[in-house]
Amino acid sequence: MEPLLILGLLLVLLAIGLPVAWSFAGAVAALVWVYDANLNTLMLQGFRSLNSVILLALPLFILAGYLMQSGGIAARLVGFVEMAVGRRRGGMGNAMVCAAGVFGAISGTATASVAAIGTLMIDPMAEKGYPRGYSAALLGISSLLGILIPPSITMILFAVATQQSVAACFAASIVPGILLMIGLMIFNRSQIGRRITELGTDAATTSAQRWRVTVRALPAFSLPLIIIGGIYGGVFTPTEAAAFAVLASVLIGALVYRDMSFRRMRDSTIAAAETTGSIVIILLFSFIIGRILVSERIPQDLAQIVSTLVTNPICIMLLVNVFLVFAGALIDDVSVTVVIAPLLLPLMQMADVNTVHFAAIVATSVVIGANSPPMAPVLFMACRIGRASAHQAVGPALRMMLFVALPVMLLTTFVPSVSLMLPRWLGLM
Amino acid sequence: MTAAAVTQARGGILIGFLTIFDRIFTRALHALILATSLIVTVALVTLVVCRYVFNYPVAGMHELSMLAALWLYMAGAVLASRNNGHLVVDFLAGSLRSSRAKALHQLVVAALTLIIACFFALWVWKMLAWGMKRPQSIPLLQIPLWVAQLPFALAALSAMAYALRDMVRAALSLTRASKES
Amino acid sequence: MAETLRIATDSGAKGSAAGNAIEAWAAEIEAATNGEIETEIFYQNELGGQQEVFDLLMAGDLDLMLNWPMTSYDQRISIIYTPYMFTEWDEALAAYSPDSWMSQALNGIYADSGLKFLGAWPEGFNGVGTKDGHATSVEDASAFKVRVPPVAPFTETISAMGYQTATVDWGELYSALQTGVVDGDAANVIFYEVEYFGDVLTDYTHSRQQFLTGILTANMESWDGLTADQQEAVAAGAEKVMLAQFDAAKAADDGYVQTWKELGHSYVELSDDQMAALRSTVREKVWPQMDNLIGAELMELVRNNTSAQ
Numbered sequence: 001m002e003p004l005l006i007l008g009l010l011l012v013l014l015a016i017g018l019p020v021a022w023s024f025a026g027a028v029a030a031l032v033w034v035y036d037a038n039l040n041t042l043m044l045q046g047f048r049s050l051n052s053v054i055l056l057a058l059p060l061f062i063l064a065g066y067l068m069q070s071g072g073i074a075a076r077l078v079g080f081v082e083m084a085v086g087r088r089r090g091g092m093g094n095a096m097v098c099a100a101g102v103f104g105a106i107s108g109t110a111t112a113s114v115a116a117i118g119t120l121m122i123d124p125m126a127e128k129g130y131p132r133g134y135s136a137a138l139l140g141i142s143s144l145l146g147i148l149i150p151p152s153i154t155m156i157l158f159a160v161a162t163q164q165s166v167a168a169c170f171a172a173s174i175v176p177g178i179l180l181m182i183g184l185m186i187f188n189r190s191q192i193g194r195r196i197t198e199l200g201t202d203a204a205t206t207s208a209q210r211w212r213v214t215v216r217a218l219p220a221f222s223l224p225l226i227i228i229g230g231i232y233g234g235v236f237t238p239t240e241a242a243a244f245a246v247l248a249s250v251l252i253g254a255l256v257y258r259d260m261s262f263r264r265m266r267d268s269t270i271a272a273a274e275t276t277g278s279i280v281i282i283l284l285f286s287f288i289i290g291r292i293l294v295s296e297r298i299p300q301d302l303a304q305i306v307s308t309l310v311t312n313p314i315c316i317m318l319l320v321n322v323f324l325v326f327a328g329a330l331i332d333d334v335s336v337t338v339v340i341a342p343l344l345l346p347l348m349q350m351a352d353v354n355t356v357h358f359a360a361i362v363a364t365s366v367v368i369g370a371n372s373p374p375m376a377p378v379l380f381m382a383c384r385i386g387r388a389s390a391h392q393a394v395g396p397a398l399r400m401m402l403f404v405a406l407p408v409m410l411l412t413t414f415v416p417s418v419s420l421m422l423p424r425w426l427g428l429m
Numbered sequence: 430m431t432a433a434a435v436t437q438a439r440g441g442i443l444i445g446f447l448t449i450f451d452r453i454f455t456r457a458l459h460a461l462i463l464a465t466s467l468i469v470t471v472a473l474v475t476l477v478v479c480r481y482v483f484n485y486p487v488a489g490m491h492e493l494s495m496l497a498a499l500w501l502y503m504a505g506a507v508l509a510s511r512n513n514g515h516l517v518v519d520f521l522a523g524s525l526r527s528s529r530a531k532a533l534h535q536l537v538v539a540a541l542t543l544i545i546a547c548f549f550a551l552w553v554w555k556m557l558a559w560g561m562k563r564p565q566s567i568p569l570l571q572i573p574l575w576v577a578q579l580p581f582a583l584a585a586l587s588a589m590a591y592a593l594r595d596m597v598r599a600a601l602s603l604t605r606a607s608k609e610s
Numbered sequence: 611m612a613e614t615l616r617i618a619t620d621s622g623a624k625g626s627a628a629g630n631a632i633e634a635w636a637a638e639i640e641a642a643t644n645g646e647i648e649t650e651i652f653y654q655n656e657l658g659g660q661q662e663v664f665d666l667l668m669a670g671d672l673d674l675m676l677n678w679p680m681t682s683y684d685q686r687i688s689i690i691y692t693p694y695m696f697t698e699w700d701e702a703l704a705a706y707s708p709d710s711w712m713s714q715a716l717n718g719i720y721a722d723s724g725l726k727f728l729g730a731w732p733e734g735f736n737g738v739g740t741k742d743g744h745a746t747s748v749e750d751a752s753a754f755k756v757r758v759p760p761v762a763p764f765t766e767t768i769s770a771m772g773y774q775t776a777t778v779d780w781g782e783l784y785s786a787l788q789t790g791v792v793d794g795d796a797a798n799v800i801f802y803e804v805e806y807f808g809d810v811l812t813d814y815t816h817s818r819q820q821f822l823t824g825i826l827t828a829n830m831e832s833w834d835g836l837t838a839d840q841q842e843a844v845a846a847g848a849e850k851v852m853l854a855q856f857d858a859a860k861a862a863d864d865g866y867v868q869t870w871k872e873l874g875h876s877y878v879e880l881s882d883d884q885m886a887a888l889r890s891t892v893r894e895k896v897w898p899q900m901d902n903l904i905g906a907e908l909m910e911l912v913r914n915n916t917s918a919q
């Protein structure tokens with residue numbers, strides 16, 4: 001009962017218009033009061049969650065994005081993308097989904113994807129007529145490709161918690177990830193002319209113009225190449241790559257395009273910090289909420305109750321789907337993956353579901369959980385980076401989840417070969 | 430001078446003082462952000478270059494980078510509080526029409542923010558106090574852990590101060606709106 | 611009213627050896643107190659990472675824990691990471707048996723942090739997991755760049771063994787091994803290489819530089835809040851779990867070695883000469899540094915109790 005009341009409180013605070021961060025903090029205060037949480041460790045746990053090497057990718061990719069804008073790299077990159085896909089229906093939105101897919105192969109988290117892609121793509125999409133709320137929702141959902149496409153820190157945690165091969169779990173979520181990409185692109189295309197009016201651009205038309213745009217973009221393209229090459233060439237890890245993205249954007253902006261001045265660099269850095277800070281505070285309190293709930297065993301007990309409700313395999317699978325989505329609406333993706341999912345494992349085994357298959361089910365449900373309000377840190381992050389109003393993103397996000405993410409999750413759940421085909425073909429299971 | 434004029438003059442001095450203080454504080458924040466952004470980046474680049482090029486394991490770079498990042502996160506959050514840059518679901522605010530209703534709404538939001546920021550400050554204080562009882566250090570750097578925790582106090586206290594500022598502003602525009610109507 | 615004790619481990623999911631150990635401990639306590647004490651169990655990562663769970667124990671949010679010692683509160687805990695104190699199971703088990711010198715030293719160190727030491731839970735000797743080849747001497751080791759935990763004296767030890775060392779966050783280690791940022795993972799018992807990196811590593815060299823063990827502990831305030839009978843139940847349960855692990859640890863370690871080999875990987879034991887050479891080199895380089903780290907007095911204790919070899 002108490003969790004529902006606190007959920008209600010959170011919704012009220014958000015609806016009043018209290019900043020999301022302080023609304024979450026208000027929910028923490030209520031949880032502290034209800035569960036008499038130990039204040040000696042309350043903020044210490046929050047501190048530990050921010051004191052993380054993996055999280056460094058967030059401020060660095062945001063900074064890199066701002067520097068790419070002020071250094072003229074973003075404009076050239078986006079100009080090229082516009083030329084390549086701008087004349088196709090839904091081209092810019094689909095380009096964002098593809099960029100998130102490519103970035104998924106680089107980063108192991110959704111947050112880094114939001115930071116890197118959001119800073120580059122949402123403004124140009126707004127210029128093309130995409131509402132910011134819509135773009136933020138598309139970013140929020142496609143950023144979860146960071147988890148579905150390996151490497152994925154969430155999948156490693158799941159594999160370890162359930163004692164499965166990491167490689168098999170990695171492989172299991174690739175096809176669902178590709179299905180999500182395709183689904184989002186079809187959805188995006190379908191929205192053009194209905195909810196979105198794409199604006200024409202004076203994009204290059206003659207071959208001479210096209211050639212010029214391409215040549216200008218070449219130095220800008222060296223940046224993603226440095227990052228991808230550096231990671232797959234074994235030079236640096238995804239987090240360290242973010243630092244090189246910052247370095248490269250300064251160097252290319254200052255030395256190649258010469259758009260970067262010291263003043264611009266300073267202003268971008270400060271603006272990036274404000275964006276980072278407002279996101280990190282949201283993460284901090286959403287993280288603490290999850291910790292208190294798990295420590296009080298709320299989601300664990302619910303999982304136990306759910307385990308006793310039905311026995312029919314199809315009902316079990318549906319129930320697990322519903323429960324994972326519901327849990328995702330309350331707590332963060334890592335808690336869902338590490339705490340809740342293993343508890344449901346015996347139930348899945350009763351329904352004859354392979355654990356590697358279950359890994360993919362969990363991953364596809366996290367896509368929905370991380371974007372479903374009220375606890376939707378990824379969606380909120382996308383809103384802040386895209387300067388979109390949160391309430392304008394909720395509608396499109398719900399539609400994308402209903403028409404794309406949910407079908408992908410159901411397909412992954414009820415057609416085992418969607419997830420198991422690849423691990424079997426690779427000889428991982 | 431009349432009593433009202435004296436009050437007004439005092440108010441003017443106070444606002445002038447606060448404005449100067451705000452300017453200095455913001456400058457300091459900007460400097461902090463630039464320095465910490467630089468450290469976060471350079472520490473990681475140094476780590477990679479030393480590892481990949483020189484095969485030299487330079488110690489403590491992750492720790493240094495995270496320490497700077499915590500200050501960066503919180504300085505950014507303070508700036509967001511100052512510029513009202515925190516993410517908001519502005520459905521309600523956007524639907525209010527009269528200036529009186531808008532001011533009242535701002536007052537409520539600022540008051541709630543102040544209350545919650547007080548809780549935040551309490552939790553941070555508890556973390557620091559417990560850290561005094563059971564001191565820790567950052568491994569490898571051998572720096573006391575509170576150096577990394579202090580920015581949380583900065584964020585909490587600033588959130589309180591700016592919420593107070595927003596309350597005063599909202600109250601002022603509320604009285605103005607009342608006079609007008 | 612029944613009192614509830616919260617028990618956790620920082621290294622072991624449900625169903626793992628460590629997970630089973632805390633379950634067994636909880637069952638012992640409940641049985642011995644006739645239900646007067648109830649228990650709540652939390653497995654690896656449920657309450658956060660290693661450091662966070664240790665914070666919770668320190669603050670009394672958790673009452674009992676099977677923890678892998680963290681040095682952020684007290685550097686002296688690193689005494690158990692002193693390299694090459696022993697290289698044989700019977701020596702190590704003797705050192706960690708109740709009332710032995712090491713147990714007494716840990717008892718004192720834990721008490722200073724507000725924790726009650728209740729016994730060791732040995733895992734075994736660590737080694738170095740590598741990709742595409744391995745090293746059995748200081749000279750050969752220089753070809754490998756391996757990840758070390760960011761805690762003294764791990765870097766110092768692995769470096770003294772001749773490897774190039776590197777810092778990589780645990781969360782990124784899997785892909786770092788895949789892409790070749792590093793060639794190996796140093797300082798873990800083979801269990802972790804099987805569990806996490808069976809897909810990406812190919813060789814495990816059992817260099818035995820450290821004997822790794824979990825520690826059964828109670829928060830001191832939680833401990834003091836129990837009646838004498840309840841304390842007796844908790845301590846007896848811990849001792850039972852500890853002794854069971856003393857018997858089971860070697861077999862379990864051998865089991866992981868077997869799994870490792872079944873994955874088609876190579877498992878390398880050092881010859882007596884190779885071991886002796888490595889041991890003397892590392893002791894010579896790292897032990898003087900340990901004086902600063904844990905204090906000359908504790909290091910004197912180590913020297914007195916291990917000088918025979």
Ligand code: NA
Pocket residue numbers: 103104105106107108109145146147148149150151152
């Ligand atoms: Na990924």
Ligand code: NA
Pocket residue numbers: 328329330331368369370371372373374375376377
């Ligand atoms: Na959610």
